[in-house]
Amino acid sequence: MTTQRAEQRRLTEHRILTAARKLFSANGYDRTTIRAVATEAETDPGLVMRYFGSKENLFSRVARIDADEPIAGTPDEVADAVLVSLTDKLGDEPVAALAMLRSMLTHPDASRGVHNFMTEQQQQIAATLPRPDATLRAGLMMSVLLGTVVGRYLIKVEGLDDAIPEEIGDLLRPCFRALAGGDAGSAAAE
């Protein structure tokens, strides 16, 4: 059985992690203070430090973008796979990812984290596109994905912040299809 103390500690750690996720994703790394996290978690700054060592460490425990499933298939299948991974993220607020995304432009670790995630996905996608500009196309697909998530959750673009994922997915499908290049973009020549 778990002792009273172990259980108490588990609960407190959990409160701290939840508070950290919330504040990091709402305010970013620099504007989130250990003291604010402690207050939100109804505990003490010293305890946060003891349990997690440093602010950096706490952030890395809380901010993460889970890798999607491997991507492969025909260009159209790839486009749809990216679309699915997008609508997944649009389903319900991915707090851990938002903690990362909120700080990606100002905090070096978060920047690396996002860059790594995007590059990983991008390379998988590019490998399936039989084109000389595959890397650029894959990079644009990831950029569209990024822009959509940032627009919805962080910038709160009107109409995008409260749209249902399916509708967004339907509107974006032609984009990903065109970027994947299954068929020539309509009216490409001029």
Place this chain on the structure above:
Amino acid sequence: MTTQRAEQRRLTEHRILTAARKLFSANGYDRTTIRAVATEAETDPGLVMRYFGSKENLFSRVARIDADEPIAGTPDEVADAVLVSLTDKLGDEPVAALAMLRSMLTHPDASRGVHNFMTEQQQQIAATLPRPDATLRAGLMMSVLLGTVVGRYLIKVEGLDDAIPEEIGDLLRPCFRALAGGDAGSAAAE
């Protein structure tokens, strides 16, 4: 004629503004210090304060996204207009806009600035799209634009960071066309 003193002041102010633009766009608001700006401008922190009043004020003098020309026309024309405003921004590094964009996720003023710009453009676009989901479509167009600029200059997505604007524009044209909804997206129904 301009006096020596007036000229000297003009030069120093200019060095400060250039330094501030550079540092704000590279490191964001919070991680840019008045001292660092002064050092970069080869002057004194006190002088920066005297000339610009406060860090906030200096930021607002330096970070701006110039409004694009009004958008109107048929859906396809609107799509192309957005595309042009994008390729313009991809032409050469828009330092003043990057100062704004770099801080948009963590600094309230920058957030407002980007939000205002996007909403403004979005409303112009939406007004030209004869669709019930015009706002969402326009919002997605702006989100794609945002994602592309952020991906190129701030995240530095591989292949996107050094691509020529025309190539990016060509790849993105079908996206904006589809979002503008001039014709039905290919394979929309299933």
Place this chain on the structure above:
DNA sequence: ACGTCGAGTCAACACGCGATGACTGAAAAA
């Protein structure tokens, strides 16, 4: 020539931050 103005310099203030370490008291082990 003389007094004024203003560009530039410097030291210091008040504040909030991450981090440290000593302390308390109750639960756990002996």
Place this chain on the structure above:
DNA sequence: TTTTTCAGTCATCGCGTGTTGACTCGACGT
């Protein structure tokens, strides 16, 4: 019961920040 362990508390340190005000001194107006 006695001893040890550890969750939780608290005061405090060192540092970097934005900001202030006093000071210098060469250019300017008269």
